[in-house]
Amino acid sequence: MSSGTAEPVRAVGRAPLMRVRSASAPAPGRDVNEDVVFRLGPLVGVLDGATVPAGFDTGCVHGPEWYVRHLAARIGLAEAARPAASLMSNLAAAILAVRADHGGRCDLDHPGTPSSTVCLLREGGDQVDYLVLCDSPLVLDAGGRVTVVADDRLDVAMAELRRTAALLPAGAADGATRFRQAVTVQREWMNQTHGYWVAAADPDAAYHAVAGSVPLRGPGALRRALLLSDGASSAVEEFGLVDWAGLLDVVTMEGPGALIDRVRAAERDLPDRLRRHKRSDDASVMLCEFDPGDSGA
Structure with missing residues (x-):
């Protein structure tokens, strides 16, 4: 059974109470x-560090676990210092600060430098701000309608990579060689205009995130939000x-840990030939629920 936490959080101001379970x-x-x-x-987030395949260099003495924990801490410090700044701006400041945390010991221009997806939600006043960078989606229940905020550029890049690989002559490379080629190309596309964007060492990536806001009052008010790693x-x-x-209903009724348990059961039952890439993956779920505000506001 997956462990979870539940804790109420209230932003400064008139915002409705945000209840958080994760x-x-x-x-x-x-x-x-x-x-x-x-x-x-008032800020919640889910970060998903990019696992480094065995045998690949990163130019860095730190790993994904170090990177995501430092990035989370730096996002918090940026928010505390500039609570009125945009999520994009504070994420950029956090990425820049983590560059300094490397202490000059790492090649931060290496294409395999540690990286992470980012999914953020910030409650404040009469609205909630959000930011999604790479493949950690956000599910919103607002105004009686469920929508998904997703950054699909990594999926698009990988689909193009698979199409390219399919054009190679049969027997041109064994499976291990094809995998190495795929990882190499994916790294080359990271944080490039025609590739995909992710938090790594370039603070400019923050300004390529998918960002917006949702009202907390009125007919289109946000009721639930779900932050997810892939x-x-x-x-x-x-x-x-x-x-x-x-998915929203499962997490609301059964809890975030129950969703992870369902995924684990599905991973065990899925034949290897039908898997996308990994047998299993780290999994994170964060549910935010909001009390109704003044519907006439």
Whole structure:
């Protein structure tokens, strides 16, 4: 059973109460969880560090676990210092600060430098601000409608990579060679205009995130929000266990840990030939629920 936490958080001002429940678990058989979930006052977030395949260099003495924990801490410090700044601006400041945390010991221009997806939600006043960078989606229940905020540029890049690989002559490379080629190309596309964007060593990536806001009052008010790493969103995107609205309901009624348990069961049952890339993945779920504000506001 996955562990979870529940804690109420109230932002400064007139915003409705935000109740937060979360769970995060490493992939089965692994001691290290390269996901992070955090709550810092009115700000919540899910980060998913990019696992380094065996045999690949990163130019860095630190790993994904170090990176996501430092990035979460630096996001919190940036928010505390500039609570009125945009999430993009504070994420950029956090990425820049983590560059300094490396202490000059790492090649931060290396294409394999540690990186992380980012999914943030910040309660304040009459609205909630959000930011999504790379493949950690945000599910919103607002105005009686469920929508998904997603950054699909990594998926687009990987689909193009698979199309390119399919054009290679049969027998041109064995499976291990093809995998190495794929990882190399993916790294080359990271934080490039025609590739995809992720938090790594370039603070400019923050300004390529998908960002916006949702009202907390009136007919379109936000009622629930679900922040996910891709190890948890696979319940919809890979396994088809439920749709996005059903995913929200499962987490609301059964808790974040129950969703991770469902994903683990699906991972065990799925034949290897149908898997996208990993047998299993770290999984993180954060549910935010909001009391109704003044519907006439």
